[in-house]
Amino acid sequence: MKKSKALIISSILGIIYSIYLVIHFGGSVLGANSGSEAVGGAIATALVAPHMICVILAAIFNTIGAIFNKSGFALVGAILYCVGGVLFIMYIIFVIPMIILSFVGYGSVKKRLA
Template identity: 40%
Template sequence: MKRSKLLLISGILSTAYLIYILNYFIGGIFSSDGIESISAGIASALVTPHMLLVGLGVLFNWIGWAMKLRWAALVSGILYAVSILLMFIYAPFVIVQMILCFIAFSRMKKVLSTQN
């Protein structure tokens, strides 16, 4: 079975987004101004559940792509969906990856059924 191109695209986009969001929020904590550092810490605490679920989604996304596991694509899509619910303002950055994972999940079923 060939590897899913949709999972590859989703993995690349998700990894880039995860690097960006981690860099953005961690970089804000280490600012020189005290008030700015406190507000960045509070904002980071609010976004942490979203970042954790996106991180887990990226992990399962790459596992699903590398090992050709259908269930990992589904888990990744579900984790992206829950991360959208936790921080809805960041939905545009994750919704494409979620859709790609669900489409890859359904296409992997068709490929597996034709191989058997």
């Protein structure tokens, strides 16, 4: 059974972006030199946390959809990327390629199964 290349690429990008988010915002709290830096890092992490959660869940659903050729998982991943982009609009530019690839992958998986 052929796999959707767009969904696989979207999964890889999602995993890379999720790792970046966790390292970048987790490191801002752990690598603080002073108390005020730690507080600022904690506030920044709290503001980005909903975006992080949506993107990580989307990457998980996309990966499951790509591995098992399940269109429902691909659709949930694409929707979660959209929600994650809206939750932190400043970082939507990083999520747009994954949104497009996820919807294209969903369409190709759906077409193959029909």
